[in-house]
C-alpha cells in the first residue's frame with residue numbers, strides 16, 4: 001500500500017516580497033502554517049506586519065513569490081473561502097447597528113452553521129448592544145464586534161492584525177480563548193503583535209520582521 005502523502009499546510013508562502021517605490025518593505029519570506037497552529041508575526045512599528053497580512057489577504061499585490069492555501073494557489077475565490085481578515089478597519093459601517101453590521105458581513109462572506117448573530121454578540125460581551133449604531137460604540141467595543149464577525153466566519157485561516165489593540169484584559173483573554181478554540185477545531189491563525197505579551201498558549205511559530213534601514217542611515 002502506498003504511504004499517505006503528507007497533507008499540505010493550510011498556508012504556504014514562498015519567496016514573498018513586497019516593496020513600495022522600489023524600497024523593500026519585507027521579504028523575500030518563506031513560511032508555512034499548519035492546521036492547529038498559530039504564526040506570531042512580530043516586529044516594531046513600521047516593519048511591515050500589516051502590509052504582510054494585507055498581501056496575504058489579497059488586498060495588496062506582492063512584487064514576487066507565491067502564496068498557497070491548502071496546496072492551491074491563492075486566487076481570490078480561494079482567499080474568500082479560506083481567509084477571515086481582522087484589520088484596523090474591519091469593514092464595519094458607522095450608521096448600521098451592531099446586529100445589522102454582522103448580518104451584512106455574514107451575507108457577503110458567509111456564516112458558520114449553528115451560531116446565531118445575537119449569540120455571537122453575547123460571546124464577545126456585546127449583549128444589549130444589538131441595536132446600537134456602530135458610531136456610538138467605543139474603540140474596544142468596535143474591536144469586539146469585529147471579533148463577533150470573526151467568530152461567525154466559516155473560514156479556517158484567520159489573519160489577525162493587532163487583535164489585542166484597544167481591548168481590556170478580559171478582551172485579551174477572549175481573543176486567546178477564541179484562537180485556542182479555533183485551532184482546536186482545525187483552524188489556523190496569523191497574529192501580528194509588537195511583543196509576546198499577549199501570545200495565546202497554543203502551538204506557535206514565530207516570524208520576526210526586521211526593519212529595513214531608510215536610505216542614508218548608517219548600519
Ligand SMILES: Nc1ncnc2c1ncn2[C@@H]1O[C@H](COP(=O)(O)OP(=O)(O)OP(=O)(O)O)[C@@H](O)[C@H]1O
Pocket residue numbers: 020025043044045046047048049050051052194
Ligand atoms: N498606504 C501607504 N502608503 C505608503 N507607505 C505606507 C502605507 N502604509 C504603510 N506604509 C509604509 O510601509 C511600511 C510598513 O507599514 P506597516 O503598516 O505594514 O507596518 P507595521 O509593522 O504593521 O507597523 P505598526 O506596528 O506601526 O502597525 C512603513 O514604513 C509604512 O510607513
